[in-house]
Amino acid sequence: MNATGTSTVAWELLDGGVKGVAKKFSQDRGRALTTADGRAVVLTVADGHGSRAHFRSELGARWAVEAFTASARIYAHEVVRRGQDAANWPRLLAEARSLPQQVVHAWRRRVLIHEANSPAHGGNGSKSADAAPGGTAGSAPEADLAVYGSTLVGAVITDRLLVCWQLGDGDIVLVDQDGAAHMPFYTGPDMGDETESLCEPEAWRKARLHWQPLTGGPPPGVLISTDGLSKSFADHEGFLAFATGVRSRAASHGVAAVQAQLPDWLGHAAKYSGDDATLAGAIPAPGPGTAPAHPHTDTH
Template identity: 55%
Template structure:
């Protein structure tokens, strides 16, 4: 059986960071019927000094939960099966949090984060009890996950990060958007009763159009754009390139696009995505309304041209679309850009 989905993934560490706190996974399950996507972003501050482990365990344990979810999805398609599957989707955050906390407890039993020496019991070293709430904070992480088939899309999220879909007609849409976070605060797997803080998106995919492309990313990517509309435009551009060039070509370039974004957000940037194996539009065919969509996006770009981070949106989007970036456009990244270079950049913005 041929896979119904193709997946890509990449991640880069933020500037001046020793290593990335993000973790990711993108894989095809269920004999090719389903795509499983996951990204997690460890908090990374001094209080969360083992959050790289927390993000890794979140992705690993979600993958195990999602595999079981896909197995249940294959069990049947009657009305009763769908009701049971919907209940399973609502329960999955509880499974995930429980498994994640067990991983923390096991690690703490062998390597206590407070630096205390292990007590020696009759069965070997022990840490002397379950972790307390403050211990879980050491491993704190956000999480975003999804399972998509040609009939169903389910997404789960706690904390920041982005879930984006791009439909057959090229229209991007943000799912599970809770609005801007307050400062650097975000909900986390390390919080008490974390499963109650999850947001869940359940969407049967019906109608004549094909399933959407699904993209999950950590907030280090979307923060590099001047406006969220620019980030959604980037998501649409990734799908356009997949349709036109194929996933293999996009996979080779994805890390480079994320690197450009990370230079502006300063944060780790991670993206995973799943695309239907046979896009309805056909490779290289943008469709009859491509010009109208381009005009609308161009208007958004011109409107945001004065924003100090607008160069990020243009740079990454231009890289996705294969548009060459001239020296004048590059000069707008630096305060010492000459007036002539700025004038050239503005002219390019008006005419593109």
Template identity: 65%
Template sequence: MSGPSAPAGSQAPEGRWALLSATVKGVGKKYSQDSCGALSVAQGRAVVLTVADGHGSAAHFRSDLGSRWAVEEFTACAEGFAREVVRVGADATGWTGLRAEARRLPQQVAHRWRERVLLYDCNSPASGGRHLPGRADEATDLAVYGSTLIGAVLTEQMVFCWQLGDGDLVLVEADATPHTPHIPLSTGPEMGDETDSLCEPEPWRKMRSHWQPFTTGAPPVVLLSTDGLSKSFADHQGFLDFATGVTERAAGQGVPAVQAQLADWLERAAKYSGDDTTFVGAFATTARTENESSAEQEAEKGTAW
């Protein structure tokens, strides 16, 4: 088995976004079950971020593959959606269509992920046996590949985000003083180790989503992480303080300086949680330049679909 996929992108062109990413394996583990991606889209006018956490137990012994495919399939679907978000821009008349398309995206990702699993398992069955022609679907145990998924599409006008299972997505208002973190997809404290997963029937029905337009100021900092990071803190406020600290350091020292230290921070976190730990983020580096007057009458508060 291979380890996690490398981040799908790096520094965005044209200086519009700075991207941050790192992943480390849990203490004592042979390899990480986490995967992540950070990709610039549409000549740097949008970014696609994603993290996925394979379940990793004995019953999920191919979940490193499941998390990798979750990242790849979300990125493939979200890239086209991001281009459409850029095209619509600040024209509020097009936002209804964007939200409808965003509601369809989780099902598209889940179907593509399932097809990847079935194709792989047909050729290399996790059961060790052989699939009969036309029977791969019935014979495949999807739980072997189980994974969570968090993804986001960020432009200079708005952010869309989705989450299935545990982990954290944090929006930090870059213009606010002090920086204020928001967790729009949080469902509260996790109860035990059970989590929603792509391996479940119709997982898109459990995927949480959020969208938020911005009409003034800079876009928020968007930070995604697997639960190995938040579990390393004594309480969730400690994790939010970490997210705020990353934002403040990026503002004061620059994103490259934070990137240089990020893996060390995650290594220390992994020693406390014992889990694989992955973190990605996007920071706007320039102010928006497009005329957004048509959007100024719209509410800026995020809306759940």
């Protein structure tokens, strides 16, 4: 922090994705951007379910990224504006807990607008996007949100706070400058293909939250990805080694060199997992900054 209160942390971004082998197109979407005059980063990835029952899920993933990005940019500006004072953190934490509901409502509205104009299962397309769930007799049928089903992972990073959200599968890895890697939401090996989804009723209640103030030394690198990347590794340790390698290679060769190689790395992963693989990341540029401390994770 300099004398004017402006962050001294500069962020370099990674952003890439590939489709799974034998797939016609990717169901994933992702985005990495800076906001608040470069003082905050927003990262997000979404993974459309992609099965026959979810035949518009690539649209669901796209709108999930758009909805999260819109809400997260507003939140990031508030964190930059108020987050330097720890007295404001309880209120910012409360706002972080309410963000998934904002995102789900925005996503649902976008889906219903599309359904009103192009019903997934036929019909005259006359249903209003503002209609309440469970119509009455003689009304147009309720939209099948599962058609657009998608997971969502996102993060907001500033020099003082790291906030992450997750709904459904996917991965968040925090990599410290010394190479130590940590996954705030990891609970063990994935035991199947079932996952929470934006298409579920009151989906925001199933979103997980990780809240982490940052104090002293450099902040962690943050990598978020769809599960097609982690599934390509034989074990959890192999995936963590990959994440550590991304940060160490960024330090030794520069983030631009890592970005140039990212399509090859993700393509290699997609060959092993058979799934789409998408990654968005933020690496703190060399120089003075802050370091992680006192994490807080909500699992409900």
